[in-house]
Amino acid sequence: MNTLFPIFVKAENLHVLIVGGGYVGLEKLTALLGNSPEARVTLVASEIRGEIREMAQQYPKLQLIQEPYHSLYLSDKDLVIVGTNDKAVNRLVQEDCKARRILVNVADTPDLCDFYLSSVVKKGDLKIAISTNGKSPTFAKRFREVLEEILPDSLQETLENLTAIRNQLKGDFVQKMEKLNEITKVLR
Structure with a gap:
């Protein structure tokens, strides 16, 4: 049974830390800024993909720090998303967040997550978040695609x-x- 409590967060009012500058970090950053372009985001990673650097040119509230993770980067953060390819770093970030009572999502590791990132259908002002309780993000993505196809673009006018x-x-x-x-x- 899925006991998750769904909420929509005003990310532009938060300071989000993303740990990881590879493909997963790019995916999470793209999802966050795609939904909340005014979000204040700090991304910390030893290596940062070129696509992320390009995004930093488009989003003035995106700060890139090319350094290994350190707990000092949690200072003044409200929410943390972790997506490195180092399980030890992922667990360390999660433990540091727990000690500071900061909500954290560790990509592909449901047991370490306080929240999951949903697959989102957008039609104008309508947003529908899809969760599989961490069981299958691929299914959520496919279901999102189905909903995007069947929901008419005229929904914005209706709203x-x-x-x-x-x-x-x-x-x-x-x-x-x-x-x-x-x-x-x-x-x-």
Whole structure:
């Protein structure tokens, strides 16, 4: 049973540390900045891929530090994502995060994760996060692709119309909710 509690984080209000500058680090950084381009991110790694360096040119809030990981890099961080090819470093970062009560994700190691990164479907302002409870990121990715294909691009227009209606409704919260539920019944 999947007991994960899904949340959407305002990453632009956080300082995120990514440890790892290889392919996995690139993948995690791309996902983070693709969803939250204004996120403040520090990436620490002994070696940093060229694609990551190119991203740093596009994202002024992305800081690259080409050095081995040290616990000092956890100072002032709110969230940590680890993706190195060194299991000992990954475990060390996780232990350091636990000691400081910082939430951490260690790529491909569910037992060391406080949270999982979901596969995300985006259609305008609509975002749907998909989780397999860490069991199969590949399945989540494929399912995301299916949803992206079947969800119409016109959903953004629908969301804007519903926002306009909600803003014009009178009454208390319950009355507004009842009216919006009545209007959106057609989505069943």
